[in-house]
Amino acid sequence: MLFDARGVLLLRRHIAPHFFHRYLWNQLPVKVEGVAVPPQVNRLHVLGGAVDREEDGRAIGALRWHYADGTDRQTEIIYGQHLRSWWMSRDSGVPSEAAIAWQGSNPTAREQGTEVRIFQFTLANPRPEETVDCVSLHSTMANTALFIIALTISEDATAS
Numbered sequence: 001m002l003f004d005a006r007g008v009l010l011l012r013r014h015i016a017p018h019f020f021h022r023y024l025w026n027q028l029p030v031k032v033e034g035v036a037v038p039p040q041v042n043r044l045h046v047l048g049g050a051v052d053r054e055e056d057g058r059a060i061g062a063l064r065w066h067y068a069d070g071t072d073r074q075t076e077i078i079y080g081q082h083l084r085s086w087w088m089s090r091d092s093g094v095p096s097e098a099a100i101a102w103q104g105s106n107p108t109a110r111e112q113g114t115e116v117r118i119f120q121f122t123l124a125n126p127r128p129e130e131t132v133d134c135v136s137l138h139s140t141m142a143n144t145a146l147f148i149i150a151l152t153i154s155e156d157a158t159a160s
Contacts, residue, residue, distance in 0.1 A: 001120070003047050003150035009137065013051070013145035028145070033136040035151070039068070042128045043154045044135070046077075046121050047101055049086035052144040056080030061146035062138045063123055068131035074138075075123045077146060082121040085144065089114035097121060118149060 012028040059076040066072045085091040098121035109116050
């Protein structure tokens with residue numbers, strides 16, 4: 001599966017762990033609306049992760065599907081199911097419904113003697129027969145922040 005990963009979308013978390021970072025975290029969006037997708041989408045494939053640990057089973061974000069008929073549906077992004085902390089030193093587990101798409105290092109990880117990783121997971125369109133106008137991403141203001149590096153779609157209902 002190919003992704004165009006030229007940027008990152010980082011959503012706000014409940015509270016920053018250190019006073020110094022609170023100003024920066026408070027500048028982040030709680031939601032990003034109007035993300036363009038083709039009108040016929042069965043599945044949305046996501047590259048992303050979480051910046052820190054959270055309780056397994058907790059929704060840390062949501063993807064809202066906005067349909068041409070004016071309705072919308074929400075798909076939760078669940079810690080431990082779709083993703084985990086990208087810091088191996090904070091959570092070395094693997095999500096139950098995702099794969100590790102990349103694992104490696106960066107300068108900060110090397111300083112801390114650990115690695116970071118990015119996960120690939122798939123979210124199914126709850127109404128694939130309907131025309132999709134756009135999607136939006138929402139933070140649940142959990143103890144960790146959701147980040148998305150790339151999204152791609154599949155029209156084939158059997159693609160995973």
